[in-house]
Amino acid sequence: MYSKAVAPEYQGVLTALSVNSSLTDVLTTGTAQLRAAQRAGRLTEAAACGLAVAEAHRRLGQVRDADRAWKASYRAAREAADVAAMAWALWSGGTLARQRGSFALARRLLGLAADLGERGGDVVVRGYSLAGLAETGRIQGDYEDVARLHEQLLAEARRRGEARHTVWALEGIAQMHRNSGAYDTAYALFEEAAEIAAGADDRRGHAWALRGLADVVSVRDGDTERALALLTEAEATCRAMNLSGALAYNHKMRGNVLYRAGRYADSRDLYEQALAEFRTMSEPRGEALARLGLVKSLARLGRDRAGTAADLDDLDRTLRRIGLKHARAMVARAREELGIDAEESGTDANGLGTDANGSGANGLGTRTVGAAGAAR
Template sequence: MHGKAFAPEYQGALGSALGVNSSYEEVRTAAGRALVEADTALDRARAALALAEANRRLGQVDDAGTAWRQSYRNARLAGEAGVMAWALWSGGTLARQCGQLRLARRLLSRGVDLAADSGERLAHGYALAGLAETGRIQGDYAAVAALHEQLLEQGREHGEARHMVWAMSGIAQMRRNTGDYTEALELFEECVRISTDAQDARGRAWSLRGVADVLSLRGETERALALLSEAEVICRAMDLASALAYNHKMRGNVLYRDGRYEAAREMYAVALEEFDAMREPRGAALSRLGLAKSRARLGRDRDETLTELAALERDFARIGLRGARDGVIAFRGEMTAEPSRT
């Protein structure tokens, strides 16, 4: 069982004024006003935390970095270790979004420890979720499988829908990446159900993307595209810049798998522009890989493609994306196995 989704990262007066489905422009406006009006270090810490999250979700990474550090400094000044843990969660999540995965793990690990020491259970769960996702993105499944299960157990124990969806979607993604599409689909569909029941529009949007991915892998292209369109409406309504860009990249994946290479190329180009605008290197590199594969299928010179793949492999290795690097190697193998066009 679980209750309605809520947003514990909005604290103090902002916690009663904002909800899990508040648009991030609304959050940024309210948090900025609260920061100006704050009388105490604790109030400034809470307002800056909300401001950091709004800016991060909107793709304003410099402003997000300034805000989470401001939140941490004020929380430390106020002697509030629990709020310091929240700020570290925000900073670690931003670092992951910016492709700084080692920094992300360091900040999130510190956030886990501070939250545990201060008894801030929700911040502890959020930081655990961040650690699990960071390790999963790096392809370190053996190290993070237990973290996902721990988070899921906590979510079920306390009836917290967002924790449950984060954990289950992470497990589903690992199942999908190891070829267990049946279980992956069941888990993603359960995430859709939970987030819908909990009135968590953001969780629903991300979960729909997961369902669409697996349906596409099973050849159900039109159903997948319809679900991505549904998720895109949510992303636009809530100003979810990063989620929208990943939605567009996934649409490119679905079109590519269906052999619609020109449409896929156009969609990857849209996603790349969006990722570049918010300076998100992981998404940008994945979109570049999609573009390279689409252009290759459309007749691009093979040597040019191989040169680009080599650059992408270096980028993925630098960021620490093992699965994506394996994808480059696999596609290079396909390219070199095919007879050259003359």
């Protein structure tokens, strides 16, 4: 029913690259071909190679390089009057904006990409751009607004037999069910996604599905060892393909699993590792979620209530700036779980919740979120 997974963002002379190609290999090959196209004045080819370079940089967490690359790809496509190539570049830019926590910009760029994809007759980039809009809304917690779009895109992907897009849609819908407490439905959807990804040789999609299964197995069944085994399997893929963002989220999830099992010292170590990884790639959403797990682990290990309250207040402000509704609800649940009243605050006169060095009360540190980012 489903064909082998392909990577439509690898175009022109780069179509031989696999969806499972190592990102370092993609970057090396794409950069060489990009320079050759630029020297020869082949604008369409330069746009295509620039897109692959931008996506490799983005997935490696190299956000500044990714930003330069997608913009250069767009300029080349515009000069070549290639509407579809312009759409692909905008899709890459919108995806990067979401990864960096700039959700309004992400929606604007992805909306433009969808429109250009339709005008250029490229159904794939239109679908990817609409999927990006759906994922942006889902990440922000607007489930009611984007659930129908997820289902629509899933139906279209199934109809065309596009394994990679089907897997993405299944995982997005599964995540909404998981966050809404419908664990059995979430598990079934993650399981189907894992099966389709494995059959289509979509290793990235398979790794994300395994992460989702591990989450449900942990929270629903309390099966710590199986959850850790699933994450270990997914981590091997992340390392083989140099999926920096996916690896950081894998480590953050491992921290979640260990925390639920009451292994607070171990979870603290994993959250610290994930936090460092997210900060390296300027990924504010992952950073905030790792900080939340770290605050909870430290509280369980005996940290004072005032420091915990101060960091929860700071996280609440951070998540409000980012615009993550579901994550803010997680902070509220953390307060309840730890017995911390919302009024218990460690903020200073400016309401920053920081010490003289700009660090949170436990030294976790705060960052300005906005232009700062892993997406898939």
